[in-house]
Amino acid sequence: MDEIEKLFGEIEGLHHEIASIKSIISGQRAFQHPQGLKKSLVELSTLAWKLKVMEGFTERLNKLAQAIKIHLEESARWRSQLQKLYQLIEVSIQITSIDSLLKKALDLLKDLTQADRILLVILDPAAKAPRLELNWVRNPAKMPSVSWKAIYTAIGKKALSGEPILIPDTLKAPDFGKLCSKGVKSLLLVPIMVKEHLMGLVYLDNLSQEGAFSGEEQEFVGAMAFVLGTKLEINRLSNELKQSLYELAKAQVIKEQEELEKDYIRALFSRFVSPAVAERLASDPSVLRLGGQRQEISILFADIRGFTALSQGLPPEKLVETLNEYLSLAAEAILEEEGTIDKFMGDAVMAFFNAPYPQEDHVFRAVKAALRIVKKVEELHKRESLKLYFGVGINMGEAVVGNIGTSMQMNYTAIGDCVNIAKRLQEMAGPGQILISARVYEEIKDRAVARALPPLTIMGRTTRELVYELIDLLDTAE
Known part of the structure; x- marks a missing residue:
């Protein structure tokens, strides 16, 4: 970025020099007598033409530099988003609590988007119902009164498709009329999917401007949703594994207790009954x-x-x-x-x-x-x-x-x-x-x-x- 700024400075200086030369030429044309300066005028005209060519070149160069600057700014923004996403992945690896991961995701969304409201909703597999995990509002005083369940009712079925939904202008989206009536100008909905199963959703909206969310932000939030979904699935599998291990350990303890009881019965009754009867007693x-x-x-x-x-x-x-x-x-x-x-x-x-x-x-x-x-x-x-x-x-x-x-x-x-x-x-x-x-x-x-x-x-x-x-x-x- 420093090199680009230096290039802009040099182009700007070149513009000033060209303008200065043009001013001198114009002055000479105004004060010199045409009869004695025919040759000089030809040279000056040639110089003026060259200067005009240079001026066009510098304008194109300036536009190119502006385009490069915009591209580098976008690249810097992407680098920042990738760094934030990497931080989220690090958190997902280091911690076991899904709550801490969701809070980290919320903080990133607040910093990197223009959302006025963010909802993180997780589907409870046991209850088979949505559960609000986090609800953030940028300016509660200006936020219309609407429950998260009303928002989920309006968008929940659309999330089942598994595809992100970006609505730059809710006025032009009849399916989102209820949200439009609540003051929502634009919204971004990204489902949290794991193996084609809906695990939850990330919802962002803006109340003041249309087009508040870009395709790039959609991709970023989609990547974030993938990280969240992966962590949810890991936690689910981990809980299932823990439960299975607990049941296995419990069954093993019961089995060991039963074997100890059988051994005790065998040892006790083998002195008083035949081995066959002792074995039957141990079994029952x-x-x-x-x-x-x-x-x-x-x-x-x-x-x-x-x-x-x-x-x-x-x-x-x-x-x-x-x-x-x-x-x-x-x-x-x-x-x-x-x-x-x-x-x-x-x-x-x-x-x-x-x-x-x-x-x-x-x-x-x-x-x-x-x-x-x-x-x-x-x-x-x-x-x-x-x-x-x-x-x-x-x-x-x-x-x-x-x-x-x-x-x-x-x-x-x-x-x-x-x-x-x-x-x-x-x-x-x-x-x-x-x-x-x-x-x-x-x-x-x-x-x-x-x-x-x-x-x-x-x-x-x-x-x-x-x-x-x-x-x-x-x-x-x-």
């Missing part, structure tokens, strides 16, 4: 809720005979070792038939079948578990000199099965009269003997060998009960 812990339900089960009690007397002659360490060895045999036999170990009671064990999951052959499973106990003890006797035996009692019937206790501590157990009878049968059984009730016998008589005993009086019962001694399974039995 709801069956372990506090409380119980009435159902038919088969109950098995097994007690080590003579252990009390034996305990008086053995060191405590050997006593515990022996007790664990025999109870482990009983537990293995029960779990092999997928029974549920209720509890260990000193030198005895209680178990039941058909809970927590149904078993169609639960009576037969209980019988096989009892015979397994006897056989395992016989195998142990081949290796150990100390020989102990189990007395076993089996009954079937309805009982309440479930978690008994409190939410802090509970036991999965069975309660009922049928449980008491099984316990009494176990107490009456001799070493190595398995006593079963009449109900159990009726269920397995076609698959087992049993011997009827004389009716026995069972503690707590008013009548004598039929009792059978289980001998073995038939060869055809599974």
Whole structure:
């Protein structure tokens, strides 16, 4: 720009020199006698013609310089706009708040345009409705009273096309008659688009002059709208990503908690039920809720005979070792038939079948578990000199099965009269003997060998009960 100003100065000086020469020539023509100066006049005429040519040249040069100046001014204005746009892009990168970015955009629009009013409207994707983010008025005292919603109603549908709208004169635009009646002379509307979806709009108007906004300003505001739209989309995707990550993390935590619960249930119940049942319990812990339900089960009690007397002659360490060895045999036999170990009671064990999951052959499973106990003890006797035996009692019937206790501590157990009878049968059984009730016998008589005993009086019962001694399974039995 300094070089252009210098050029203007030189051209202006040349103009002055030409004017001065013209003045001298005119003076000489007026005071010299024509008869004696014919030759001089010819030379002066030639000089005047050359000066006229120079004058035309300088005029064209001046026009060219003016055009260059205008072009450079426009270039400077574009550079300024590009610098401002770059600042907006920098802000959009550095900050996460869309509010701060919108305020920066508003400041730029105020500085670079002749707008009397600026509206920045964002469409809320959740509510599917427009939301005014910023509303700026240059001179509120002179601004006609009109709500932003009225303006949006007048222009909102036109923004759906996705194309900017530049109205130099609202009087010549019938579609904008409502705004014209409110004093709007010219306006510029630029939609904020992302992938052909309307995200919002930038609205500028002027109340004092037509043609207040140029095509260049339209392009600048369009570039600004692109930056805003990109930031809105980034924020939307970021929020979706955060929500997805939150849901994923939440699901992962829930999954980990469920796995911990399953591991706990497996660890807890693997000592009392078969691995298959423990896995089913881990998959569906709801069956372990506090409380119980009435159902038919088969109950098995097994007690080590003579252990009390034996305990008086053995060191405590050997006593515990022996007790664990025999109870482990009983537990293995029960779990092999997928029974549920209720509890260990000193030198005895209680178990039941058909809970927590149904078993169609639960009576037969209980019988096989009892015979397994006897056989395992016989195998142990081949290796150990100390020989102990189990007395076993089996009954079937309805009982309440479930978690008994409190939410802090509970036991999965069975309660009922049928449980008491099984316990009494176990107490009456001799070493190595398995006593079963009449109900159990009726269920397995076609698959087992049993011997009827004389009716026995069972503690707590008013009548004598039929009792059978289980001998073995038939060869055809599974």
